[in-house]
Amino acid sequence: MELNAIRDAFDRVVKKQKLTTSKSQEVIDLVGHEIEQALANIQSIQESNPTTSQKSILMELRTKINMVAPNSQLEGLQKELNANLSKYPKVLEKYFNPDISKAYRNVDFDPHIVNHIIASHFYREGLFNIADSLIYEAREPEAISLRSRFLELHQILGAMKVHNLEPALHWASTNRASLKQINSNLELKIHRLQFVEILQKRSQADALNYARTYLSPFASLHMDEVQKLMGCLLWAGKLEKSPYSDLLSPTHWEKLAEELTREFCGFLGQSYESPLSVVVAAGVEGLPTLLKLANVMAAKKQEWVAMKQLPVPVDLSKEFQFHSIFVCPVSREQGSEENPPMLLPCGHVLCKQSIMKLSRSNMRPFKCPYCPRETSVAECRQLYF
Numbered sequence: 001m002e003l004n005a006i007r008d009a010f011d012r013v014v015k016k017q018k019l020t021t022s023k024s025q026e027v028i029d030l031v032g033h034e035i036e037q038a039l040a041n042i043q044s045i046q047e048s049n050p051t052t053s054q055k056s057i058l059m060e061l062r063t064k065i066n067m068v069a070p071n072s073q074l075e076g077l078q079k080e081l082n083a084n085l086s087k088y089p090k091v092l093e094k095y096f097n098p099d100i101s102k103a104y105r106n107v108d109f110d111p112h113i114v115n116h117i118i119a120s121h122f123y124r125e126g127l128f129n130i131a132d133s134l135i136y137e138a139r140e141p142e143a144i145s146l147r148s149r150f151l152e153l154h155q156i157l158g159a160m161k162v163h164n165l166e167p168a169l170h171w172a173s174t175n176r177a178s179l180k181q182i183n184s185n186l187e188l189k190i191h192r193l194q195f196v197e198i199l200q201k202r203s204q205a206d207a208l209n210y211a212r213t214y215l216s217p218f219a220s221l222h223m224d225e226v227q228k229l230m231g232c233l234l235w236a237g238k239l240e241k242s243p244y245s246d247l248l249s250p251t252h253w254e255k256l257a258e259e260l261t262r263e264f265c266g267f268l269g270q271s272y273e274s275p276l277s278v279v280v281a282a283g284v285e286g287l288p289t290l291l292k293l294a295n296v297m298a299a300k301k302q303e304w305v306a307m308k309q310l311p312v313p314v315d316l317s318k319e320f321q322f323h324s325i326f327v328c329p330v331s332r333e334q335g336s337e338e339n340p341p342m343l344l345p346c347g348h349v350l351c352k353q354s355i356m357k358l359s360r361s362n363m364r365p366f367k368c369p370y371c372p373r374e375t376s377v378a379e380c381r382q383l384y385f
Helices: 002-043 050-068 070-095 111-124 128-138 141-161 166-174 176-181 186-201 204-218 223-235 251-267 275-299 352-358
Strands: 341-343 349-351
Touching: 002 050, 002 070, 050 070, 111 128, 111 141, 111 275, 128 141, 141 166, 141 251, 166 176, 166 186, 166 251, 176 186, 186 204, 186 223, 186 251, 204 223, 341 352, 349 352
Parallel strands: none
Antiparallel strands: 341 349
C-alpha cells in the first residue's frame, strides 16, 4: 500500500510537470508569434512615413503582450509545479523513514555462518569473483566447497540460453537415479526440447533417430508425451503451423531452467531461493510494522527491544511462511514443544500452559474461555501441525 501511495504521488508530479511544460510552451509560442507578426508588418510598411507606422506597430505589439501577460502566467505555472514538487519529498519521508535503526534489535550472530550465507548467495547468483574475494578476505576457505557445484549450474544455464542442451542432458543422465527417487520427469523434458530443436534445425530423419535412441526408454511411463512428439514428425518444417506449435514457446525453456535449478539446488541440500534474498525481502516487508511499533513505544517511553515477544503480529506474505504456527488466543504466546497446542472437546484450541492455569494445575475442571462447555485436562488432546 505504501508503494502505491508513493507511485500515485510521483504520477501527480509528473502529470503536473507535463501540463506546466505544455502551457508554458503555449505562452512562449504566442508571444513569439506576435513578435514575428510585428516584424513582418514593419518590413512591409510604406516608405512614405516609416517612423509613424513603426511606432503604431510597436504600440500595438506592447498592448497584445500586456494582454497575454507572459510573466504572470509563467510565474503562476511555476509556483503550482513547485508546490507539487515540495509535497513529494514529504511523501517519501512519510513512507521511507531513513532512520531504520529504530527497528534494530541487537542479535548475536555467528560471523562464520553469516559469511557462509553471503558467499553462498554470491555463488548462487553467479558472482564468483565477489564470492572468492569475500572468502579470501574473511578467511573462510570452507565456504569455497560450493563454488564448483554452482559453477556447473551456471554453465548449464548459460548453455541453455543459447539453446545448447548438452550440459543439461549430461547432468540429468548423471543424476537419473536421484531424479527417479523424487518422481521427477526433468530428463524427459530436456529430451523433449532437444527433439524439437533437432526437428526444427535439422532433418526429420535426425529427429526420428534421436527419438528412437533417447525417447523410447520413457515410452512405458510417458506414452502420451512420446506420442505427441511423434506426431510432430508429420509437421517437419512447419511445426509453427501445427497443433503442436505450443512446443515452440519460449516459456518451455524458462520453466525448464527454473525446474532444473530447483532440482540442482535440492540435490545440494540448498533451497531454491537464496536464503539471504528471502531474509532481506521478508525484512523489508516487515520493517514498516516494526518502525510503527518503535515509534509508538518511544512515545510511551518504553523499549521493545528487550521484549521476548512482539506485542503486535508482523504479517508476511505466503511466500515467507514455511511452517505452521499456533498462537494461543489466551496467553498470546506461540506454541512450542514445551507448550504445545491442545484441542478441547468443544473444538477450541489453547496452549497447554493456558489450560494448566485454567485448571489450577489439573486440580479441577474448567470452562472453555470461548464457550460454556466445561472440560478437564484429561479430555484435551495435543495437536500436531
